[in-house]
Amino acid sequence: MGSDQNSLNVRFCEICAGFLSKNGKDSVPSLTRVLDTIADDLARSGELRIRMGSENPSIWLSLQQLWDFLAGYPSADADVAELRVLIISVARFTRNIVAGVAVNQQNAFGVEPALRRVLLLYSSWSAFQLTDSFPATRMAVQALSNIVTTNEDLTSRLWSTYLTLPEERAILIRLLGSPDHKTILSLLVLMVNCIHDSTERRSLLTKSRGGARICITLLDRMVLLYDAEESTDGAKAFDYGYHLFAHLFDGGFAPDLYSSLSVEGEVIAQHQTTLLKLLDSYLQSSQTCPVHCDMCPMLSEIFLSLSSYSQSAIKRAINPINLEPNLDSSIEHLQELDLLLPKSCEALVLATQCIVKISLLSEDRRTMDPSAVELRAIFRDACSTDELLRLLDAFLPRIYFGKPVLNPATDQSIPSSVAGANGFSYLKRDLVRLVGVLCHRDKTFQDRIRVCGGIPVIMNMCVVDERNPYLREHAILALRNLLDSNKENQDEVNSIQPSGYWDEEGTLREKVGATLR
Template identity: 80%
Template sequence: MSDQYSLNTRFCEICAGFLSKSGKDSVPSLTRALDTIATDLARNEDLRTRMGSDDPSIWPSLHQLWNFLANYPSADADDPPFGILIVSIARFTRNLTAGVAMNQQNAYADEPSLRRILHLYSSWSAFRSTDSNAFPPTRMVVQALSNIVTTNEDLISRLWNTYLTLPEEQVVLIRLLGSPDPKTLLSLLVLMVNCIHNSTERRSLLAKSRVGARICITLLDRMVLLYDAEDSSDSAKAFDYGYHLFAHLFDGGFVPDLYNSLSVEGEVIAPPQTTLLKLLDSYLQSSQTCSMHCDMCHMLSGIFFRLSSYSQSAIRRAIGPGNSEPLDGTNELPQELDLLLPKTCEALVLATQCIVKISLLSEDQWNTDPSAVDLRVVFRDSTSVDGQGTAESVIELLRLLDTFLPRIYFGKAVINPATNRNVASPAADPSGFLYLKRDLVRFVGVLCHKDKAFQDRIRVCGGIPVIMNMCVVDERNPYLREHAILALRNLLDDNRENKDEVNSIQPSGYWDNEGVLREKAGATLR
């Protein structure tokens, strides 16, 4: 008891001595003492408990220190002694509060001071240099804040509700997400993941509130930059924690709310929405269970129709009214170029992949348990705002894409047999169109599997010749031919009308020695 008493007394005395001098000359002695105590606290949980509860109480002195730092008249993020002092006091606070509920409760009184310091150290001027003096203080204060609230539900809720209801310009979470320091970003994301873990209320606030949307937009933009980080680096770890944060939102069924909160008025798709779809696609591809909410199915159907309708309109404007022939050498540029079309198609690929994955998971579950809800029905029966059904939308889009996009074979555009000219690539970024035909064909194959009504709808809207025309090699769409053959197999399975339709279609061309499809003389193309 005497040793502990002397430690508390020593802490109070060095704090009082520093505060009475309030000068930079006294910083080294204070930081040395705090660092020594912090090291002992990190090793001994019992010491943390006793130091936080015994007399003389350390809390008034610690509160005074944080208040001094938050209100220091000449506080400057580029002031090294000031930053070193913040690091030492934050480290002491971090170690003192780790896993000790009473210490967390007492230390939370300093949260406004910590927030003010974080606001100072997350300014543009503080982040202007990659070797900024702001990084260590910011990182350590974030870690201290994390230890103050972690595992303490009451404090986590108070912190989260406070931060997500502040005026946007005061939200330090948004500012810190812009930190160039990956260690700071990693510490921040650990705090954020801990805050929303196992809490529907806090997840909802993040997904639905205005500030939450701004946080998610900033994080999604940052994750795009972190994606190519070297494995095991702090940047890669930060990306993983960012993914885990969104996975918590996916688990809670907040995808529709979050997707809508990321929208930009007047735009068919916003960049953060595309990034969110990439994360959702990755999440679904790694999932082995079908625990998806029906709301997610309706959301994905809505996204598919919105993107498909936009793409159809853009392609029609590009190829011109009444033009059903591929763009060729006589018309090298589209009549009207929509710069958003590649990004729209990129998002359409992601939405389609998500739908296919959910459909396959649902089919597996339904085969095992016939009483389970078959989520494929949601996708089959959905309609767009203008009344276009899923079958009709995907077939019309495939038909237009076959006109608009050349097939790439061995690195060259396929020659159009009708004109004997090279098909010109659209004057737009081709990367946005990668895998589009393949995934749309796969979409058809999955939804028509053992469903005669959907098979019939594909036939009625003229989809069988469209799918047959996809049985080709296209380097922009790997395995397109294989997916088209499988889709045809599913379309014909136990469907006499569809088989008769295929039998009525006679070969209209032949493959030459160069692997190019040539039209037979006098043949009629369907």
């Protein structure tokens, strides 16, 4: 068996030497045949990988020379068919011989600079226009992944190098732009393997400038992959992208990443909103909460910032200033409407859902373990919702059986073309739900809602609104929690006498002679 192995090494070295001595001319088919045959054998036998990588004559110098030849190919172009064939065969051989063998990975790591140069060529805009180049790109990424996977030292060296490359040579960012979903999937497998169980590498991804640029590119890619059909490579790539961010959330890096995605002068950046969507999905699927302590201050700050911004924008829309009094009210609203308000409200919904989920997880945990940290308390000071709910009720008409119900006090709202579903949907419902969760068996928060005049606001939410499914049910639950074991709040509700009634179309009508409170 040893002599057979020796002859296999000799054959590999001889075919490589013959190919390189002829500068690749007229010998591509013979080289690729030998490499493909050996690669098939290596894929089937771990013992063969170990023996071929360790016995003489050594194959590693010949492999290095092959990659150097590919990196400096005389007519290097992704459109050269013979170059693509060579890359596929050499990369496949490399991928298979290093798989799961640490010594082989160490010996093969020297080809990384040449392999990176090949990937730079195949991650260019012109290469992405050629579907024939995709298999070569994909195989090269898989070879790179197998060289470092499960090898901590090599993974750290690769990760540190790739996250500090200059922008024009940032290979991870370039590859994330590939239109080939299989290439994206292979790349994300590499990236997930790199950050798995490594606080240092996760930190570099979330805190460094290069890491932030990679995350921004990946978030853009996740948006495009979201609608991929189930079980396709695109859907699998999305799942791996999600797993990558889940690893960051597990490690407590959500605040650092959110901060690194900020844009100066903007209340919320689009990539921050996408990150909140992933964070919301992560929390909704989570059944544990110790790591979520790290997210609470961040979410409180986000809620406070977005809530303050939204209130200010709505006030300007409801009460436009410095406008001619004879202008049509809808035009006034259009002139004063902050075009970033829908985006702010969309992010506010996501932040609210995250806070609600963490609060519920915290309460469940304390039910089982009274000594567990009470996470709801962290949100109480930031999550004042009564004024925002009051403004939203005046700003956005309820949708009742397909018809907008105008605010009876102003008999006007923002134009329907502006107040569409995007951005504003579910906002009132989730804010009411948040009140119900935070005031559950918490007299301090119950009293705070009463003192700031929030009880009538919650009572006014006990209505049907197609823009906010289950708004009425959540408002009723919130009201129940506000009144639970709180006599002052009960007296407040009892003192509120109905001054109107709901007609058949869902419009509130004043009762004759009623005293408005």
